Amino acid sequence: MKAREPFFWITISCGAVIMAFILLPLIEMMTAPSLAMLLETIKDKNVVRSIWLSVYTAGSAALISFVLGTPLAYLLARTTFVGKRLVEGIIDLPIAIPHPVVGIAILSVAGKNHWLGQALGELGVRVMGSVTGIVIVLTFVGLPFYLNAVKNGFENISPRLEKVSRSLGASMFSTFVRITFPLAWRSMLIGLIMCCARAISEFGAVVIVAYHPMIAPVMIYERFEAYGLKYSQPVAVWLVFISLTLFLILRILTVRKKQEA
Amino acid sequence: MITIEDLNIRLLDFHLHDIKLEIGENEFFILMGPTGAGKTVLLEAIAGLIPITSGTIIIGERDITRLPPERRGVSIVYQDYALFPHLTVRDNIIYGLHFHHIDKTKAKKDFSRLVEELNLVHLLRRLPTNLSGGEKQRVALARALMVEPKVLLLDEPISALDPAFREEVRNGLKRVHQSSDCTFFMVTHDFAEALSLADRAAVMHDGRIEQIGAMEDIFQRPRSTFVADFVGMKNLFAARYKGTKAVIDTVEIELGRKPNTTHGYIAIRPEDIVMSTAQLSSSMRNSFRGTAKGVINQGLFYEVRAQVGDITFTSLITKRSLLELNIHEGSSLILSFKSTAIHTF
Numbered sequence: 001m002k003a004r005e006p007f008f009w010i011t012i013s014c015g016a017v018i019m020a021f022i023l024l025p026l027i028e029m030m031t032a033p034s035l036a037m038l039l040e041t042i043k044d045k046n047v048v049r050s051i052w053l054s055v056y057t058a059g060s061a062a063l064i065s066f067v068l069g070t071p072l073a074y075l076l077a078r079t080t081f082v083g084k085r086l087v088e089g090i091i092d093l094p095i096a097i098p099h100p101v102v103g104i105a106i107l108s109v110a111g112k113n114h115w116l117g118q119a120l121g122e123l124g125v126r127v128m129g130s131v132t133g134i135v136i137v138l139t140f141v142g143l144p145f146y147l148n149a150v151k152n153g154f155e156n157i158s159p160r161l162e163k164v165s166r167s168l169g170a171s172m173f174s175t176f177v178r179i180t181f182p183l184a185w186r187s188m189l190i191g192l193i194m195c196c197a198r199a200i201s202e203f204g205a206v207v208i209v210a211y212h213p214m215i216a217p218v219m220i221y222e223r224f225e226a227y228g229l230k231y232s233q234p235v236a237v238w239l240v241f242i243s244l245t246l247f248l249i250l251r252i253l254t255v256r257k258k259q260e261a
Numbered sequence: 262m263i264t265i266e267d268l269n270i271r272l273l274d275f276h277l278h279d280i281k282l283e284i285g286e287n288e289f290f291i292l293m294g295p296t297g298a299g300k301t302v303l304l305e306a307i308a309g310l311i312p313i314t315s316g317t318i319i320i321g322e323r324d325i326t327r328l329p330p331e332r333r334g335v336s337i338v339y340q341d342y343a344l345f346p347h348l349t350v351r352d353n354i355i356y357g358l359h360f361h362h363i364d365k366t367k368a369k370k371d372f373s374r375l376v377e378e379l380n381l382v383h384l385l386r387r388l389p390t391n392l393s394g395g396e397k398q399r400v401a402l403a404r405a406l407m408v409e410p411k412v413l414l415l416d417e418p419i420s421a422l423d424p425a426f427r428e429e430v431r432n433g434l435k436r437v438h439q440s441s442d443c444t445f446f447m448v449t450h451d452f453a454e455a456l457s458l459a460d461r462a463a464v465m466h467d468g469r470i471e472q473i474g475a476m477e478d479i480f481q482r483p484r485s486t487f488v489a490d491f492v493g494m495k496n497l498f499a500a501r502y503k504g505t506k507a508v509i510d511t512v513e514i515e516l517g518r519k520p521n522t523t524h525g526y527i528a529i530r531p532e533d534i535v536m537s538t539a540q541l542s543s544s545m546r547n548s549f550r551g552t553a554k555g556v557i558n559q560g561l562f563y564e565v566r567a568q569v570g571d572i573t574f575t576s577l578i579t580k581r582s583l584l585e586l587n588i589h590e591g592s593s594l595i596l597s598f599k600s601t602a603i604h605t606f
Contacts, residue, residue: 158341160339160341161343161345163305163308163310163343164337164343164404164405165345165356166309166310166329166331167333167335167336167405168356168357168360168405168408169357170331171360179345182347183346
């Protein structure tokens with residue numbers, strides 16, 4: 001057999017270290033609580049409520065991103081204009097900003113000292129310590145992931161397909177429904193999942209805007225602070241289980257996409 | 262049929278200037294020009310896919326300048342086929358029927374005819390990914406014609422194909438052109454392709470139309486040095502006219518006629534120059550002694566460059582003639598050509 005070069009062994013060892021680095025803590029945590037404890041935890045109404053709140057607020061954030069983000073993603077994929085780079089940079093900002101700072105930034109416009117906060121208050125919308133606040137924060141951090149995924153999806157569809165469709169008699173709307181959407185829905189779904197996955201894991205920004213009602217990460221933190229590792233682990237396992245399910249769906253979808261291309 | 266008047270388009274990095282074109286009903290018209298001349302821009306402007314700055318486009322009696330693409334009755338076929346990847350060949354072809362009110366029995370008849378003429382019967386249930394380039398282009402052609410456009414725009418439909426598939430697409434094009442009353446407007450940078458398909462053509466360069474006319478005219482009587490060069494008139498010289506003669510430096514060429522200017526260009530196709538080793542006894546009025554400066558293999562032909570005085574003539578000969586005449590660099594040659602082979606402009 002041909003002798004492998006040292007470079008080959010370097011790549012293999014680095015890969016093994018990374019795999020262990022990711023998997024070891026996760027597996028350790030997942031297997032730490034007993035089955036009985038897991039069952040007992042999921043019977044706890046507070047736990048179910050906070051996990052459900054996490055899923056529900058993250059899902060709402062994804063839905064808002066879908067409605068507001070899709071047209072912008074299409075615009076960015078199809079047109080060039082002065083300042084496009086700037087717009088793209090702004091979209092990526094929430095990824096780069098430290099999470100507690102996001103929370104503080106949102107509170108500073110939603111608070112009583114800002115006209116927007118005052119206007120919202122008069123309309124009866126409360127941001128601080130409310131589900132609304134949580135959804136706003138999660139949308140803020142999840143939106144870039146949706147936008148970038150869908151923008152890439154649109155960019156991969158040749159504009160000529162749309163041009164041909166138009167010349168064959170289809171209006172802009174029909175073209176979107178019959179050509180663009182069928183070719184882009186998979187990237188939209190991936191965008192939704194990415195956005196959801198990012199939103200469900202948010203802690204730092206949420207804890208500043210809304211400690212209560214308690215989403216799962218906040219509850220995990222609280223139980224860890226108050227009762228220690230053993231008591232926080234089962235909740236964490238359930239949250240990871242849900243995040244992993246989302247991630248798994250994403251992988252299956254992307255693999256199928258590659259096969260088709 | 263298509264009338265374009267004073268069309269100007271200003272894009273970020275490209276301009277089209279004062280385009281004027283007149284194309285007849287059911288004509289097969291070709292727009293030629295090198296890459297970057299603006300051919301696709303003009304095509305997309307006719308289809309309504311690019312905003313125009315000024316000018317008018319009239320198809321039939323209708324001014325379509327401000328109409329959206331879906332209401333122009335203009336179909337387009339691209340070099341890269343642009344088939345809808347998620348639809349089968351059949352669904353691709355009938356795509357346009359969703360938006361047109363075409364009688365069902367007639368549509369069925371048209372469908373069968375197109376599928377037959379373009380030899381697509383066995384492919385109808387396949388997805389575009391699994392087709393060859395030639396097959397894809399024939400599907401694109403059928404799809405474009407299914408909606409009975411008044412004008413069919415073709416953006417280099419043949420150039421990207423393997424040589425083996427060019428023939429089938431070219432023949433398909435000829436067949437569907439004959440059986441429809443649609444006007445074909447094709448863009449190409451390949452002169453040979455143009456010759457075999459069209460009657461009339463235009464040559465475009467740098468966003469302007471350089472010449473427009475019968476294929477034969479453009480081929481034999483280019484009106485600018487650019488067109489002459491583009492159609493392969495490799496012997497192109499600036500000349501001074503003296504009586505019936507053109508003078509280029511020290512060489513005097515007999516034109517057999519008196520030009521009505523004092524300066525101009527003369528152009529001779531390389532295949533019109535005959536090379537020999539001994540003086541030919543023929544009716545050819547021009548005969549010069551020269552020296553071979555280069556012999557270049559062009560595949561089917563050899564290009565021989567020969568120096569006469571201070572100018573270099575280019576001629577094409579077959580490999581067989583090359584061997585028979587034993588021409589190599591430095592050989593002494595006689596170059597002869599008829600005065601009728603000389604084009605002046």
